[in-house]
Amino acid sequence: MRLAVFGDIHGNLPAFEATLNDIRGQSPDALLCLGDVAAMGAWPRECIQLLASLGCPVVLGNADEDMLNPRPFEPRGFPDDQEIYDLDKWGREQLTAAELEHLRGYRDTVELPGLLAFHGSPESCRESIGATTAEERLAGLRAKFGQQAIWVGGHTHSPLLRSLDGWRLLNPGSVGLAYEKRGDRYVNISRAEYLILDGDRVQFRRIAYDVNTVQAGILDRKMPHTEWWAGEWASG
Secondary structure: OEEEEEOOOOOOHHHHHHHHHHHHHHOOOEEEEOOOOOOOOOOHHHHHHHHHHHOOOEEOOHHHHHHHOOOOOOOOOOOOHHHHHHHHHHHHHHOOHHHHHHHHOOEOOEEEOOEEEOOOOOOOOOOOOOOOOOHHHHHHHHHHHOOOOEEEOOOOOOOEEEEEOOEEEEEOOOOOOOEEEEOOEEEEEOEEEEEEEEOOEEEEEEEEOOHHHHHHHHHHOOOOOHHHHHHOEEOO
16 A cells, blocks of 8 residues: 655645645555644644545644643743744634544544554654664553554654664654754754655655745734744745
8 A cells, every 4th residue: 555644734734735736646545644733833724624624544643632632831941932832822722613623533543554653652642752762662662552564653843764673663754844953043944744655665755835925824824923933934
């Protein structure tokens, strides 16, 4: 089966539409979404609705969970904690009962033949597993959640292919919030990331989209901290 895997859309409709346009050209047999669909972007409702129209399985991400069950503000020690919290709060306020119902249909994990999909880890949508995760931790998760040949997750926004003793851990990167370090800071770049899985073959894809459209959406929708958030984007 030829499978297109994507996630971490984060309310970025231009990136999502560019991704789907490229996916159509790859002619997959099926689609799989790894969650974090709406939060932080200017188009939370539209992204949920567009994803629902695809009819594909969707994993519940931590940002999706927070939209369903909002958490009080808790500083984590990062410079932009308050701004990110305010963006998430704004996104929740845009959703109607219909979009929230779609979020409730997202699953903790999705199993396909030979494949286990999740957001952060199969145990928690908030756990990050990736290139540096201890093999002991991965072995513990495998013992608990299954011995599928391929595990695929999101959450880190970093593309990954890690081979471990007969199985592979994959991450497609992020559709709507890819990032890279430029100079002394990290910026969100206008590059959508996803992967095509075709048997044993993995193809990572990167799709450019117009950063000006994203910045215009942030300004037009009057998102919180408008000038700051628009300024966090750069052309990819």
